[in-house]
Amino acid sequence: xxxxxxxxxxxxxxxxxxxxxxxxxxxxxxxxxxxxxxxxxxxxxxxxxxxxxxxxxxxxxxxxxxxxxxxxxxxxxxxxxxxxxxxxxxxxxxxxxxxxxxxxxxxxxxxxxxxxxxxxxxxxxxxxxxxxxxxxxxxxxxxxxxxxxxxxxxxxxxxxxxxxxxxxxxxxxxxxxxxxxxxxxxxxxxxxxxxxxxxxxxxxxxxxxxxxxxxxxxxxxxxxxxxxxxxxxxxxxxxxxxxxxxxxxxxxxxxxxxxxxxxxxxxxxxxxxxxxxxxxxxxxxxxxxxxxxxxxxxxxxxxxxxxxxxxxxxxxxxxxxxxxxxxxxxxxxxxxxxxxxxxxxxxxxxxxxxxxxxxxxxxxxxxxxxxxxxxxxxxxxxxxxxxxxxxxxxxxx
Numbered sequence: 001x002x003x004x005x006x007x008x009x010x011x012x013x014x015x016x017x018x019x020x021x022x023x024x025x026x027x028x029x030x031x032x033x034x035x036x037x038x039x040x041x042x043x044x045x046x047x048x049x050x051x052x053x054x055x056x057x058x059x060x061x062x063x064x065x066x067x068x069x070x071x072x073x074x075x076x077x078x079x080x081x082x083x084x085x086x087x088x089x090x091x092x093x094x095x096x097x098x099x100x101x102x103x104x105x106x107x108x109x110x111x112x113x114x115x116x117x118x119x120x121x122x123x124x125x126x127x128x129x130x131x132x133x134x135x136x137x138x139x140x141x142x143x144x145x146x147x148x149x150x151x152x153x154x155x156x157x158x159x160x161x162x163x164x165x166x167x168x169x170x171x172x173x174x175x176x177x178x179x180x181x182x183x184x185x186x187x188x189x190x191x192x193x194x195x196x197x198x199x200x201x202x203x204x205x206x207x208x209x210x211x212x213x214x215x216x217x218x219x220x221x222x223x224x225x226x227x228x229x230x231x232x233x234x235x236x237x238x239x240x241x242x243x244x245x246x247x248x249x250x251x252x253x254x255x256x257x258x259x260x261x262x263x264x265x266x267x268x269x270x271x272x273x274x275x276x277x278x279x280x281x282x283x284x285x286x287x288x289x290x291x292x293x294x295x296x297x298x299x300x301x302x303x304x305x306x307x308x309x310x311x312x313x314x315x316x317x318x319x320x321x322x323x324x325x326x327x328x329x330x331x332x333x334x335x336x337x338x339x340x341x342x343x344x345x346x347x348x349x350x351x352x353x354x355x356x357x358x359x360x361x362x363x364x365x366x367x368x369x370x371x372x373x374x375x376x377x378x379x380x381x382x383x384x385x386x387x388x389x390x391x392x393x394x395x396x397x
Contacts (some may be wrong), residue, residue, distance in 0.1 A: 048322075048323055049319070050318050050319050050322060053322040053323070053328070054080075054083050054322075057079075057082075057083050057331065057332050057335055058076075058079040058083075060332055060336065061074075061079055061082065061332075061335060061336045061339050062074075062079070064336055065339070065340070065343060072343065073343055073346050073347070074339050074342060074343050078339050078342050078343075079335070079339060081338065081339075081342075082334075082335035082336065082338040082339040082342075083331070083335045085334075085335070085338055086330075086331045086332075086334035086335040086338065087318060087321065087331060089334060090321070090327070090330065090331060090334070090382075090387075091315060093379065093382045094327075094382050094387055094389045095389040095390045096316075096324075096326075096327065096387050096388050096389040096390070097315060097316055097321065098121055098122075098313045098314060098315055098316065099313070099314060099316050100311075100312075100313055101312055101313070101314055102309055102310065102311060102312065103116075103120075103309075103310045103312055104307055104308070104309060104310070105126075105195075105307070105308050105309075105310050106210075106211055106231065106306075106307050107197075107201045107306045107307070107308060108201065111200070111201065112196055112197045112198075112199070112200055113194055113195070113196050113197075114194070114195050114197075115192070115193055115194055116193045116194075116195060116310075116312075117193065117314075118193060119314045119315045119317075120193060120312050120313075120314050121190060121312075121313050121314060121315060122188065122190065122312065122313040123186070123188045123195055123310055123311070123312050124311040124312065124313070125310075125311040126184040126186060126197075126308050126309070126310055126311075127308060127309040127310075127311065128181075128182060128184060128306070128308050128309075129306070129307070129308075181199075184197060184198075184199065184308065185197075185198040185199075186198060195310075201306055210230045210231065210293065210294050210295065211230070211231045211289075211292075211293065211307075212228050212229065212230060212231065212284075212289050212292050212293075212294055213229040213230065213231045213269075213289075214227070214228065214229045214284075214289070215227075215228045215247075215250070215255065215283075215284040215289060215292065216228075216282060216283050216284070217275060217279050217282045217283075218282070219279075219282065220254075220278055220279040220280070220281070220282060221278060221279075222275060222276060222277060222278060223274055223275070224274070224275050224279065225262075225272050225273075225274060226255070226259070226272060226273055226274070226275050226279075227270060227271070227272045228247075228270070228271055228272075228294060229268065229269055229270045229271075230269045230271070230294065238296070239261065239264070239271070239296045240261065240264050241261055241262065241263065241264055242260060242261060243260070243261045243296055244258060244259070244260060244261075244296060244297060245258070245259055245260075245261060245271070245273065245294055245295065245296045246258045246259075246294065246295050246296070247259070247292065247293070247294050248292075248293050248294075248295070249291050249292055249293055250284060250288060250291070250292040251288045251291065251292075252279070252280045252281050252284050252288055253277075253278075253279065253280030254275060254277040254278050254279035254280055255275075255279065255280075255284065255292070257275075257276060257277065259273035259274070259275070259276070260273060260274075261273055262274060324388070326386070326387050326388035327387050327388065330378060330381060330382075330386070330387050333374060333378055334374075334375065334378050336374070337371040337372075337374040337375045337378065338371070338375075340367050340368075340370060340371035340374070341367070341368050341371035341372065341375075343364075343367055344363075344364045344365065344366070344367030344368035344369075344370075344371060345364065345368065346364070347362040347363060347364030347367065348362070348364030348365055348368065349364070350362060
């Protein structure tokens with residue numbers, strides 16, 4: 001039943017019960033309403049394209065310089081330089097240019113060094129699937145004390161351990177993690193984007209599972225060619241044409257099973273085989289790939305032994321910065337100031353242009369001064385968090 005009065009029509013962003021209309025993030029495969037942790041490429045359809053926004057900045061600069069009224073010496077390269085340098089300066093100065101996020105990292109046997117994407121600026125911590133408050137039943141997650149606590153204080157009706165017991169339990173967990181490898185030490189190089197773990201992950205035997213980058217098929221009928229690309233950093237030794245592979249835990253129907261490799265591209269780590277059952281779809285999406293694994297008994301090494309969670313800070317993409325209503329005006333004015341100084345440098349080469357009655361004076365020095373003052377003003381806005389940046393918090397030590 002609608003809650004709207006008879007004389008009020010439904011808005012484009014409200015439901016009949018006056019709730020906001022939103023796109024659901026519910027995932028039928030996981031049964032949860034969680035979205036992607038990293039930037040979701042599908043959001044680009046909802047944001048104004050980068051090219052369009054950069055064109056808006058170019059028009060803004062041209063018209064402020066008086067284009068279409070007087071001849072402006074700047075060309076497309078100057079406008080592009082202004083926008084590019086404004087983004088570089090903003091990323092250098094503002095805390096609002098980065099975002100806190102999490103990413104998974106697959107660890108390989110006897111491997112300590114990994115290269116992260118260029119957008120990662122800082123790594124704060126590494127979390128393992130180790131000792132937890134409520135453990136699972138698998139060998140890698142089982143921890144006797146936690147299970148005893150769970151049985152004594154949580155599963156027994158009418159018995160409550162109290163906050164003091166829980167405090168002691170948590171302290172025990174921290175001590176056990178420090179003693180038995182729950183915390184992973186590392187070094188991070190923000191220039192080379194190399195993270196070095198202060199330990200080597202041991203080899204767990206052949207046939208361990210690998211994650212997939214892509215999984216597609218030429219059709220859904222039996223006998224179609226299925227192509228997959230692994231996320232392994234090194235060559236998948238021992239796996240070639242004729243090798244046996246197994247795909248497990250794929251939510252899309254028809255992909256799970258054991259197959260024989262038909263072709264191999266060792267450069268791109270791309271493999272193909274013929275499916276033996278009807279497939280539910282020709283493309284396995286990113287959400288389904290997150291739970292899908294491939295393994296081969298033919299491979300003696302380069303198998304993922306553990307997956308850890310990285311607590312990171314990464315750059316926001318240009319499309320998010322330029323669509324931010326607090327950031328866009330700053331980028332716009334900073335680019336304008338840089339182009340203003342460039343035009344001023346060009347006009348300052350000649351103080352006057354010869355002509356009747358003494359010629360015409362050029363305003364190069366004035367433009368340079370105005371541009372410099374605007375740059376200083378914009379730097380002060382960053383310090384005052386006008387762009388929406390996060391102020392400094394308490395610092396201890």
